[in-house]
Amino acid sequence: xxxxxxxxxxxxxxxxxxxxxxxxxxxxxxxxxxxxxxxxxxxxxxxxxxxxxxxxxxxxxxxxxxxxxxxxxxxxxxxxxxxxxxxxxxxxxxxxxxxxxxxxxxxxxxxxxxxxxxxxxxxxxxxxxxxxxxxxxxxxxxxxxxxxxxxxxxxxxxxxxxxxxxxxxxxxxxxxxxxxxxxxxxxxxxxxxxxxxxxxxxxxxxxxxxxx
Amino acid sequence: xxxxxxxxxxxxxxxxxxxxxxxxxxxxxxxxxxxxxxxxxxxxxxxxxxxxxxxxxxxxxxxxxxxxxxxxxxxxxxxxxxxxxxxxxxxxxxxxxxxxxxxxxxxxxxxxxxxxxxxxxxxxxxxxxxxxxxxxxxxxxxxxxxxxxxxxxxxxxxxxxxxxxxxxxxxxx
Ligand SMILES: Nc1nc2c(ncn2[C@@H]2O[C@H](COP(=O)(O)OP(=O)(O)OP(=O)(O)O)[C@@H](O)[C@H]2O)c(=O)[nH]1
Ligand SMILES: [Mg+2]
Numbered sequence: 001x002x003x004x005x006x007x008x009x010x011x012x013x014x015x016x017x018x019x020x021x022x023x024x025x026x027x028x029x030x031x032x033x034x035x036x037x038x039x040x041x042x043x044x045x046x047x048x049x050x051x052x053x054x055x056x057x058x059x060x061x062x063x064x065x066x067x068x069x070x071x072x073x074x075x076x077x078x079x080x081x082x083x084x085x086x087x088x089x090x091x092x093x094x095x096x097x098x099x100x101x102x103x104x105x106x107x108x109x110x111x112x113x114x115x116x117x118x119x120x121x122x123x124x125x126x127x128x129x130x131x132x133x134x135x136x137x138x139x140x141x142x143x144x145x146x147x148x149x150x151x152x153x154x155x156x157x158x159x160x161x162x163x164x165x166x167x168x169x170x171x172x173x174x175x176x177x178x179x180x181x182x183x184x185x186x187x188x189x190x191x192x193x194x195x196x197x198x199x200x201x202x203x204x205x206x207x208x209x210x211x212x
Numbered sequence: 213x214x215x216x217x218x219x220x221x222x223x224x225x226x227x228x229x230x231x232x233x234x235x236x237x238x239x240x241x242x243x244x245x246x247x248x249x250x251x252x253x254x255x256x257x258x259x260x261x262x263x264x265x266x267x268x269x270x271x272x273x274x275x276x277x278x279x280x281x282x283x284x285x286x287x288x289x290x291x292x293x294x295x296x297x298x299x300x301x302x303x304x305x306x307x308x309x310x311x312x313x314x315x316x317x318x319x320x321x322x323x324x325x326x327x328x329x330x331x332x333x334x335x336x337x338x339x340x341x342x343x344x345x346x347x348x349x350x351x352x353x354x355x356x357x358x359x360x361x362x363x364x365x366x367x368x369x370x371x372x373x374x375x376x377x378x379x380x381x382x383x384x385x
Binding site: 011012014085096122123124127145150151180182207 | 279295370
């Protein structure tokens with residue numbers, strides 16, 4: 001029995017958060033995810049959270065990978081974690097608007113403004129969230145046990161290609177990440193080439209889309 | 213409301229009645245909270261099904277109860293794809309499926325607390341400030357500050373290392 005048949009409201013699009021430190025590759029990941037979801041027929045929209053500009057939203061709109069109207073920017077002000085955790089009202093409104101305007105959508109991706117290792121998403125706002133860290137940010141990041149690294153549903157370790165250039169032992173970094181996360185998944189990506197982004201798609205499909 | 217696109221997609225998806233068909237384990241879609249196990253009508257039906265061992269439990273951490281969409285496995289190993297309306301709220305005893313030969317009920321895992329005893333008033337002030345700074349959920353009991361654990365306890369103890377090391381706070385039982 002699905003929602004339409006039993007007379008309840010449509011559950012709306014799955015909402016997936018993407019958080020992580022400044023410059024770790026969140027927008028690059030979104031740019032890699034868009035065509036992959038498009039190819040499998042997933043109805044998609046994106047919300048970006050920038051501090052005071054619409055930089056990331058503009059970049060996605062200009063990219064030509066998605067209907068520009070389906071990219072909405074929420075201004076996070078000086079405190080990017082507030083709008084995804086303590087008071088996600090602005091993002092909830094944006095997601096509801098996208099559901100209404102383009103529904104039935106399958107998926108709304110929500111990029112958080114770059115923050116520090118402490119940012120987490122409210123589960124009032126998203127159904128599932130990823131935390132993107134990058135190899136160049138330092139091999140010791142998992143050991144620091146920030147809440148984003150520990151609590152996210154999926155940890156993405158991006159910029160795998162940079163490991164040899166910044167003297168990071170990638171294998172060790174990933175092993176430590178798996179250990180502190182107690183078995184929750186970790187994916188190592190290169191968001192410039194798209195390497196392993198397909199695995200990220202699989203996790204989202206398995207976790208919240210259910211149409212795999 | 214007519215939603216042809218989604219309908220077509222769902223029809224193509226894995227078998228929806230929860231019974232195995234082919235080699236892929238069936239995924240059971242659960243789209244609504246049908247009632248609470250304590251509701252009069254539900255209680256009788258669950259009781260009858262229970263006698264036949266046909267009530268399955270999905271046990272969820274407190275923190276996961278806030279989700280609307282999640283993948284979970286029942287105590288009998290049934291793979292559940294839960295997708296509730298956005299205004300729905302899971303609670304202990306929520307019935308997600310009930311039929312002739314099976315019911316699925318959500319149970320909230322007990323909340324875990326980390327009890328800390330500050331050495332003195334000065335330490336208590338600092339500990340309270342520290343916990344607030346980390347956005348931890350806390351409660352107070354008999355001079356203890358208790359932190360709600362939403363991840364492994366070790367992760368919380370790490371953040372308290374300075375307090376535990378110099379004795380400003382102690383983990384108690
Ligand atoms: N070498 C390499 N560079 C990458 C990779 N992914 C992203 N980058 C680069 O890293 C820089 C930052 O990427 P963004 O996608 O803008 O990062 P972001 O996390 O969205 O940044 P903010 O939104 O400002 O926090 C850009 O110059 C990207 O081209 C990668 O896998 N490898
Ligand atoms: Mg960005």
